[in-house]
Amino acid sequence: MVLHPAIHQFLESMPQSDSNQKIIPEEHRNAMNTPVIPLEERVQVHSVEEQTIPTKEGDVNVRIYTPELKDAYPILMYFHGGAFFSGSLESHDEIVRPIAMESGYKVISVDYCLAPEHPFPAALEDCYNVTKWAREHIDELNWDGENLAVAGDSSGGNLAAAVSLVAKEKKEFTITKQILYYPSLDLDFDRNRYLSLMENRKGNGLETDALPEYNSFYLSGGADPTNPLVSPIKAESLENLPSALVITAEHDPLRDEGELYAEKLKNAGVEVMMKRYEGTIHGFLAKWTHLDEYKDVYRLTGDFLKKGI
Template sequence: MPVHPEIKKILDSLPKSQPKTKVIPEEHRKMFDAPVLPVEKRVQVYSVEERTVPTAEADIPIRIYTPKEGDSFPILMYFHGGAFFSGTLDSHDEVIRPICMESGYKVISVGFRLAPEHPFPAALEDCYNVTKWATENRGELKWDGETLALAGDSSGGNLVAAVSLLAREKQEFSITKQVLYYPSLDLDFSEFRYPSLVENGKGYFVESDQLAELNSFYLLGGVDTDNPLVSPIREENLEGLPTALIITAEYDPFRDEGELFAGNLKKCGVHVETIRYEGVTHGFLGKFTHLDEYKDVYKRTGDFLKS
């Protein structure tokens, strides 16, 4: 279907030709991290708690969302998007709140270290270590000890897939479900091997010809993009990975790799639900979920997590 009329208005208002400029992380962060809704207009949850988790590498800030009063909860770890070098606990607050309330899960948002100050594998280590910490603090967190899910958007979806692979390898804890929103799963941009990188590569907020530069901050030091912990789509053996919900967007450069990953999981016997939202672009959570066509994404996430 065509781009949603309200989204098209925004796209049409953007300059048609912009000179290429070098990406400066600090400037990009200011723009990316700007909230859409003030806190008082966001979905209200029972409680929100700020914490810090000490790990061997760093002290990692987290934010814990509790949906209601209770003695026991399933837990969802949330890894935010932002190309590994932007995004914060604040930038995704308005996304996590409705996920918390629709699912009934206690959600732990992870403020992992960002590139280029902390390139690969810092973000992956932080997400894995904080997840492990959660399992080791069952009583304090009121975790039910059974259900441990992961969710993330864009580069956060990459971290979800990578943590799932690492958890399968290390066997220190078990992930029961994973939710990937329009994930970036292949960080080798030397060629555009997915049709959506070409079809949706210009004019839809995320420009394909900028992806190599945006991800270069995470890949400092000659990181091998064939490593499945960097590009999870390169993992051939996906057996035993968690049940997955993969949500893609029609006008997103990353659409095809998300859907290919879903197909690869199915071939390896993993139960997968795949939903493509039509007429919408990358990054629509929070930005366009006020529109009727997309507001059910949180309910669908909740239904998947509760099923």
């Protein structure tokens, strides 16, 4: 399917990227944190609370979204995207709000530390430790004692998958569901490994030629890109992982690794729901869910999370 006309028009209006220009993380952070939708026009929730969580690696800021007032809540940990070196609580506020309202989950959005100042495994440790904190603070969060899910987009999808792998191994708590929006799951870069890297190489926002440099910030501490906690798609066994919702975008270089991971989960006996959104690009949750073709992604998320509760 061709690009949606509104998305095509937007991409045509953007200046051409220069593949030789070095990426400056701070510039990306500033651009990503610039609000697009005024706060009063975003989905309204019952309450939003800022909190600082102490962990053994240091303090981590979170934003807790309560969709409505009730006695107990299922909990969803949200890990934002941004290629591990950008993104924040604010950049993903407009994504987290509708997830909370559609699902009824209390959502804890995690402001994990960013590369290259904090390369792998710092972000993963932050996300895992805050999830562990949530599990240990049942009364404070009014947790229902049963449902503890993780979710993330792009690099945040990587972190959600990796937290699920670590939780399975350590057995300190149980993740019940994982949601991966157009996830970055294979940092062992090879442009010939996935057809989508060539099909969507240029002109769709996220470009294939930029991926090695994006990944390099997270790997700058000497991490092995074949490590399953860096590239979850490399895990030898995906058995006994939480049920998964995997969302991909047709015109995304990362499309095929997300879909392959969904297939691998299915083959390992994990319950999987997978949907590819046609005519759209990487990052569409933040920009294009006002369009009729994509607005049901939050309803789909809510239905998946509420299933079995």
